[in-house]
Amino acid sequence: MRAIVQDRYGPPGEVLALKEIDRPAPGPGEVLVRVRASSVNTPDWIAITGVPYVLRFQGRVRSGSNVVRGTDVAGVVEELGPEGADRGIGDRVFGSLWTSTFVTAGAFAEFAVVPAERLAPIPAGVGFEEAAASVMSGVTALCAMRDTVQVHEGMKVLVNGASGGVGTFAVQLAAHFGAEVTGVCGTANAAMVRDLGAHHVIDYTRTDFTKGSERYDVVLDNVLNHPPRRTARVLAPGGVLIPNSVGNSGGLLAGLGRMASARMLGSLGRADVRFSPSEANRENLTAVSELLASGVIKAVIDRVYPLQETAQAVAHMLGHHARGNIVISVAKGPRTP
Ligand SMILES: NC(=O)c1ccc[n+]([C@@H]2O[C@H](COP(=O)([O-])OP(=O)(O)OC[C@H]3O[C@@H](n4cnc5c(N)ncnc54)[C@H](OP(=O)(O)O)[C@@H]3O)[C@@H](O)[C@H]2O)c1
Known part of the structure; x- marks a missing residue:
C-alpha cells in the first residue's frame, strides 16, 4: 500500500516520503480501515518535526523505521481482527489512532489498523473529508x-x-x-x-x-x-x-x-x-457524529491535499494560520503500480 513514512525528525518536506509498504494486519479488537481521508493535527506536526524537543522522550523515531504518521482517519471497514471488532465490512467509519507516545499512528496511508472502540459510524450525508476533519x-x-x-x-x-x-x-x-x-x-x-x-x-x-x-x-x-x-x-x-x-x-x-x-x-x-483531554473513544465520536448529522456542527475545511502532498499539508499547519482543518484525501492520489 502507499503510505507517508518518516525515519527521522525534521521539516516535513525533508523527512516525509511516499513509499510502498506492507499493508498492516488487524489484531484482536482491531479493524483494518481503507482510508479515504485523514486530517492534520498538532500531534502530527509534533511527531514529524520532533518539536518541542522534550516530547521526543515519549517515543523515538529510529533511522530506517518507516513510521507512518497521521492520527485521524475516515474510511471504509476492509477487514476485521480476530475478536471483538464489532463492525461490518464496508461500514463507513471515522476514528482516531492517537496515542500519547507520538510514535505509532498510521492514518497517512491507504490502509490503517484502528482499535474498534476508537471508531464510530459516519452518518449519512457526511463525507469522508468532513468526518476526518472532525475527529x-x-x-x-x-x-x-x-x-x-x-x-x-x-x-x-x-x-x-x-x-x-x-x-x-x-x-x-x-x-x-x-x-x-x-x-x-x-x-x-x-x-x-x-x-x-x-x-x-x-x-x-x-x-x-x-x-x-x-x-x-x-x-x-x-x-x-x-x-x-x-x-x-x-x-x-x-x-x-x-x-x-x-x-x-x-x-x-x-x-x-x-x-x-x-x-x-x-x-x-x-x-x-483545567486541562482538557481529547478522548476519541466510541462514545465521544458517536456524539460528534450525531452533532454532524443534525447539522449542529460542521467541519470548516481550509484545504484538501492528496496523500502524496502530505508534507505540504503539514507545512501549512505549521504556519499556524490554517482556517479550520487541513484534510488529506487518500482517494485523490495517483495509484502506484
Ligand atoms: N487537548 C488536546 O488533547 C488537544 C488536541 C488537539 C489540539 N490541541 C491544541 O489545540 C491548539 C489549537 O489546535 P488547532 O488545530 O485549532 O490549531 P490551528 O488550527 O493551528 O490554529 C490555527 C488558528 O489559530 C489562529 N491564530 C494564530 N495566532 C493567533 C492569535 N494570536 N490569536 C488568535 N488566533 C490566532 C489562526 O488564525 P489567523 O490565521 O487569523 O491568525 C488560525 O485560524 C493547539 O495548540 C493544540 O496544541 C489540544
Missing part, C-alpha cells in the same frame, strides 16, 4: 465545552484561536449549548467566526482581549500567546481557564512553558485552571 478537532472541542466545563445558557465563553481546527468547533458547540460566545481571531476570519455562531468577535491584530473590561465564565485558550496570568484577568468570579496549546514556537519546550505556568497559576489557587 481530533471536534472531540477536543466537545470534551472542553461539554465535560471540562459544562457550558450552558447564560455563560460567557471566550475562544482564543476561534478560527482554527479546535476553535471553529468550540465556537459552534458553545453557541449550541446556549452561551454568549466571543471568538478571538484575525481580520480575515472574523466573518467566518461570526457565521459559526460567535456573538462577538475580537480581532487580535487590533485588540488585545486580555486588556479588555469584559469578563468571561470560560476562556478556552487555543493559542497561549499571552501569559496565562494575564489571560486569567478576564475571568469572571468562578470562571475557568482552559489552556489548550503547545504553542507555535520551536525549541525544547515551545508552548509547554506556558502550559506549565497555567498549571502553577491553578496550583497556587489564583485561578480555576
Whole structure:
C-alpha cells in the first residue's frame, strides 16, 4: 500500500516520503480501515518535526523505521481482527489512532489498523473529508465545552484561536449549548467566526482581549500567546481557564512553558485552571457524529491535499494560520503500480 513514512525528525518536506509498504494486519479488537481521508493535527506536526524537543522522550523515531504518521482517519471497514471488532465490512467509519507516545499512528496511508472502540459510524450525508476533519478537532472541542466545563445558557465563553481546527468547533458547540460566545481571531476570519455562531468577535491584530473590561465564565485558550496570568484577568468570579496549546514556537519546550505556568497559576489557587483531554473513544465520536448529522456542527475545511502532498499539508499547519482543518484525501492520489 502507499503510505507517508518518516525515519527521522525534521521539516516535513525533508523527512516525509511516499513509499510502498506492507499493508498492516488487524489484531484482536482491531479493524483494518481503507482510508479515504485523514486530517492534520498538532500531534502530527509534533511527531514529524520532533518539536518541542522534550516530547521526543515519549517515543523515538529510529533511522530506517518507516513510521507512518497521521492520527485521524475516515474510511471504509476492509477487514476485521480476530475478536471483538464489532463492525461490518464496508461500514463507513471515522476514528482516531492517537496515542500519547507520538510514535505509532498510521492514518497517512491507504490502509490503517484502528482499535474498534476508537471508531464510530459516519452518518449519512457526511463525507469522508468532513468526518476526518472532525475527529481530533471536534472531540477536543466537545470534551472542553461539554465535560471540562459544562457550558450552558447564560455563560460567557471566550475562544482564543476561534478560527482554527479546535476553535471553529468550540465556537459552534458553545453557541449550541446556549452561551454568549466571543471568538478571538484575525481580520480575515472574523466573518467566518461570526457565521459559526460567535456573538462577538475580537480581532487580535487590533485588540488585545486580555486588556479588555469584559469578563468571561470560560476562556478556552487555543493559542497561549499571552501569559496565562494575564489571560486569567478576564475571568469572571468562578470562571475557568482552559489552556489548550503547545504553542507555535520551536525549541525544547515551545508552548509547554506556558502550559506549565497555567498549571502553577491553578496550583497556587489564583485561578480555576483545567486541562482538557481529547478522548476519541466510541462514545465521544458517536456524539460528534450525531452533532454532524443534525447539522449542529460542521467541519470548516481550509484545504484538501492528496496523500502524496502530505508534507505540504503539514507545512501549512505549521504556519499556524490554517482556517479550520487541513484534510488529506487518500482517494485523490495517483495509484502506484
Ligand atoms: N487537548 C488536546 O488533547 C488537544 C488536541 C488537539 C489540539 N490541541 C491544541 O489545540 C491548539 C489549537 O489546535 P488547532 O488545530 O485549532 O490549531 P490551528 O488550527 O493551528 O490554529 C490555527 C488558528 O489559530 C489562529 N491564530 C494564530 N495566532 C493567533 C492569535 N494570536 N490569536 C488568535 N488566533 C490566532 C489562526 O488564525 P489567523 O490565521 O487569523 O491568525 C488560525 O485560524 C493547539 O495548540 C493544540 O496544541 C489540544
